[in-house]
Amino acid sequence: MHTVEHSYTSLPEPLHCTGSFDSRELRFLRAMVFAVEEINNSSDLLPGVTLGYQVYDSCTSIPMAMNVAIQLANGLDPMFDTGEQCSGSATVTAIVGESGSTPTISMLRIIGPFGIPQVSYFSTCACLSDKKQYPTFFRTIPSDQFQAAALAHLIRHFGWTWIGAVRSDSDYGNNGMAAFLQAAQKEGICVEYSEAFYRTNPLSRVQRVADVIRRSTARVVVAFVAIGDMRILLGELERLPSPPRQWIGSESWVTDPDMLRFSLCAGAIGFGIPRSVIPGLRDFLLDLSPQKVSNSPLLTEFWEGAFGCRLGIGTTTGVEEKVCDGSEDIQQLQTPYTDTSQLRVTNMVYKAVYAIAHAIHSSVCEERENSTVNCDKNLHVKPTQVLERLKRVNFSRNGRMPTGTQWPLMSWSTGR
Template sequence: MPEPLRCAGRSTRVSSEQSDDQFQADALAKLVKHFGWTWIGAVRSDSDYGNNGMASFLDAAHKEGICVEYSESFYRTDPRSKIQRVADVIRRSTATVVVAFVAAGDMRILLEELSLEPSPRRQWIGSESWVTHPDMLRFTLCAGAIGFGIQQSVIPGLRDFLLDLSPSEVAASPVLTEFWEDAFKCRLGKSAATDERLCDGTEDITTLQSPYTDKSKFRITNMVYKAVYAIAHAIHNAVCQKTNSTGHCDKLTMIESKQVLAQMKKVNFSQNGYDVSFDANGDPVARYELVNWQKSKSGSIELVTVGLYDASLPVGQEFHINKKLTWVEGSTQLVVAE
């Protein structure tokens, strides 16, 4: 058993301020505890996202009795020598489990470096930013990785709306224009540079292979969808009054933002299969999908949702795992890290 002085939360230099990813950090610590791991390594992006997220994780890990062999930070623009040093720390450590609170762009740089030289087996535990990013799945050295994803859902009508867009409708929206130009590698309704081509109107969105047009469910988009409905419910409650069994809404009334905020605190509704409400701090209940990198029959890596984490459940019962997990290199044996 490692000596107590090397336990999480005692020798790190990252910021201890409250992080926007506090809930995810707490969930990651409980995930590590759930599988009985008490001796781990940790890496993070050298950014607000990584530093604050890891600080929150280390505090939570310390409370769970988890000890950390090392805590390394890096950023995608660091000299290669710095990335190599972090990779060497991971290779030479005794910790077989590595928690990575890392942005996808930074994680790509680290995994490319680790891919250059054979490394001991490592069980990766990932934050949402990289562990659910489709471009990361090409790194087979992370097969068996587990982590959290924002709950996904099919948003009614969105796919049909996107597939029915015409070039003129796209050109009227800066957001859709950016999407269209990136998808088809052309410039829409403006002069192109010498190495660019103009969109000619023959572009067909139905031919694209992208999260917008396939049958995939949306994650962050689903959060925005629920947020819009939360605001709509708040506005509705601010302008409508219910008398007995009937209701009256004054659509011409002027309302202030503080009235909407007051109603936002009270919203409690179900939308698209998910409940939406806020606690006294204005936070929703922390719920995440538990995801696992599993090898397919063809040898490629697939992102599989294997369960759910719900912070509102009693201590020790937050995880509901409904599918079989695979571990490092596709093993069916749980990694021991103590």
């Protein structure tokens, strides 16, 4: 997030994002859009009902995430009838996200009291399983409680008993590492050091953590670190190379192809979310043209960064820049956005959308005797209705889906 010094003599400028663009997160966003469009074209799930959505970029910033939550709690902008009968809700029905545990927690503190359900695809902190604190929270990804124990078993399996540990100084890193250290102690694993840092810390803090790793005698390092923090740490470690380490990674970064650019990560191991297949998603991701891209600020930022050109603008701040001329070929682009070989977290996004859709379906639709489904398109759906029905959504199939399956199969139960 772009930060400024406030003088308190004028109205502060709106929050906005700055820095590098994460195209992997863009793939998550586009997977949500793909799922929504797939549902809107379905004759079985919510037939005749159109789901809408709004996209917000929190830029991995807690203040920005809170700002988004306040906007959602205050209600959406008025909807304009496009000619068809429309009963758009004044308040958001459900939220897909956030990617990080700490921003998710900050959002839940604000929107939870309003009964708006939030389904995350990547917030893994075990703390979020506390239903007394977070009764409106759901997720399609496992809790770190399981991963922490599995990592300890993995290290013990290889006979490594002297290790180092680094973590993100966040709810994700602190809770995950605490669970891991507890499990490691039971496995007889000794920890030489346990260091924490966060991406917004001064560079001196990151350098200190890197120096601890360089000076240590432990050759195995467990990193319960968010992907954005890990990039910063590895960049600092590569600046002054040290003896090679065996890295044990958490799911946040260990399966991210972007990590391959760091030679330090060669041979890193950890546990990943199961890979899956989402028929049609790759074609959807690549179905972009300059015209489509220009309608979305996020897609515009991605396109211009990926191809090194400006859409329709030849000069910026007096500096001559290349203009996108339509010859850019996204098919040839090698980025995390276009990489669909490992649909792990992306599948969790896909499931989150379908879970919400099934909850809405049970609120507004009923099956008739002739097996046809009738949905009341004019029924105002309250977030609390979706919340109660989300508690009864169960996935009956996970991981790789067979050819022809259009969405994760789900069943209903009375359990939570």
